[in-house]
Amino acid sequence: MQHKPAHILGEGGELNDAVWMDVLQAVDKTYADLIEYQEKLEARNNELQALRRFLGSIMSSVSDHLIVVEREGEIGNASASFCSALGMERDDLSGHMITEFFDGPEREKLMQAIADVIQRREEATIEVLLTTPTGKDPVEYKIAPRLDRRRKGIGAVLTGRPLGELRRAYSELEESHQQLKETQTQLVRNEKLASLGRLLAGVAHELNNPISFVYANTHSLEKYAERFETYFDRVQSGASREELIALRADLKLDRAVTNLRDAVGGARDGAERVRDIVEDLRRLSAEGSGEMIRFDLVETARVAANWIQRGSKTALTIRFEGKEQVIAIGRPGHIQQVLMNLVQNSVDAMAGQDDPQITIRADYEDGTAQLRLCDNGPGIPAEIAQTIFDPFFTTKDVGQGTGLGLSISHKILEEHGGSLSLCEKVKDGACFCMTLARGDEG
Numbered sequence: 001m002q003h004k005p006a007h008i009l010g011e012g013g014e015l016n017d018a019v020w021m022d023v024l025q026a027v028d029k030t031y032a033d034l035i036e037y038q039e040k041l042e043a044r045n046n047e048l049q050a051l052r053r054f055l056g057s058i059m060s061s062v063s064d065h066l067i068v069v070e071r072e073g074e075i076g077n078a079s080a081s082f083c084s085a086l087g088m089e090r091d092d093l094s095g096h097m098i099t100e101f102f103d104g105p106e107r108e109k110l111m112q113a114i115a116d117v118i119q120r121r122e123e124a125t126i127e128v129l130l131t132t133p134t135g136k137d138p139v140e141y142k143i144a145p146r147l148d149r150r151r152k153g154i155g156a157v158l159t160g161r162p163l164g165e166l167r168r169a170y171s172e173l174e175e176s177h178q179q180l181k182e183t184q185t186q187l188v189r190n191e192k193l194a195s196l197g198r199l200l201a202g203v204a205h206e207l208n209n210p211i212s213f214v215y216a217n218t219h220s221l222e223k224y225a226e227r228f229e230t231y232f233d234r235v236q237s238g239a240s241r242e243e244l245i246a247l248r249a250d251l252k253l254d255r256a257v258t259n260l261r262d263a264v265g266g267a268r269d270g271a272e273r274v275r276d277i278v279e280d281l282r283r284l285s286a287e288g289s290g291e292m293i294r295f296d297l298v299e300t301a302r303v304a305a306n307w308i309q310r311g312s313k314t315a316l317t318i319r320f321e322g323k324e325q326v327i328a329i330g331r332p333g334h335i336q337q338v339l340m341n342l343v344q345n346s347v348d349a350m351a352g353q354d355d356p357q358i359t360i361r362a363d364y365e366d367g368t369a370q371l372r373l374c375d376n377g378p379g380i381p382a383e384i385a386q387t388i389f390d391p392f393f394t395t396k397d398v399g400q401g402t403g404l405g406l407s408i409s410h411k412i413l414e415e416h417g418g419s420l421s422l423c424e425k426v427k428d429g430a431c432f433c434m435t436l437a438r439g440d441e442g
């Protein structure tokens, strides 16, 4: 406000009206300014209060340590988590130096780090041992500089989490992971044992026939041997020609000679069959982990189907279609396991059903060796078609299925660079399609 001294007093020394007006206006203005200022102050104060409450709730709720320190290390504010780690109340902490909670070299390390951060105005991370009532706890602190308006370092903010807690959580996680892995291994083992059991049932059945055949034939051989012994005894003791002729007819030696050959042949056939079965088994185990080789997919499928068929109690028709021979590249032992799984699943699905049938067709298609295995069972409902290959997915009762057969089979085909999936466009029953690398020139 500008005053003009010449006008303050009138000629008679009285205050000029105009001047009065000016003064009053100035007072009004000042008053209005004051009120406005007051309002602003209140608003600012409210903002500050809100900010303090906000900071307060952060300080009491963060689970990580949050510590605000001044330049020299005096604690300005700290989160409840930090205070409780020290066994102190938040109110008791202000005014303390941060150095009080770290021992010897740890203290120096921390103060050096804080000083560096403030000086360089750059964040840093250190691991230090915090001295707590229960011992020393490793904490990883991230230290950030606090700057004033002119970007001068005035202190630092530390945030960190006790590593002991993290490590404990980590080791618990590790432990449950380990347990899970063990359970999984156990289940895989169960599935393997189950398929081994099925295999053995088939083997036992398969061996039983030729062995009883060999047994029956050796029994006949024994009988013929007795007759020849009797005859030779008589020859040795000088029996007459007539007597020997009569004995020969009596003992039916002529027929015995022919039968002898049959019995020997029969025993040899049986023994050969046993040898073949053992050979099959030997290959199954030898090729289980071996190299990738060329093999006949049809033959492997025949052997697999044969084992399961022999081991299953119900009558089952297995038909082969397509090529007589389809050469693929892979580990026949593994592929045989896969095929046994598939056949077994079909057998399970068709349990109690009239005229159960499985059709296996092998062929070359799109430059690969393919095998399609279909049954005339209930088929696979669309809603589970996505999940049947998942580990542990089973619709069988507890103890009947592990839900691992298809998942292991799928993995085996993946390892071969091939595939195993449900075939598309299937009307009835279930159909599985397998693809492997083609092994012939074709």
Ligand SMILES: Nc1ncnc2c1ncn2[C@@H]1O[C@H](COP(=O)(O)OP(=O)(O)O)[C@@H](O)[C@H]1O
Residues within 6 Å of the ligand: 341, 345, 346, 349, 375, 377, 378, 379, 380, 388, 389, 393, 394, 395, 396, 400, 401, 402, 403, 404, 405, 406, 407, 430
């Ligand atoms: N041929 C099939 N017909 C109907 N359902 C099948 C057939 N093959 C597999 N499945 C379904 O897929 C599920 C998973 O099979 P799998 O992984 O071999 O485990 P598991 O035989 O132990 O149940 C079976 O429980 C069944 O529901």
Ligand SMILES: [Mg+2]
Residues within 6 Å of the ligand: 341, 344, 345, 401, 404, 405, 406
């Ligand atoms: Mg199965």
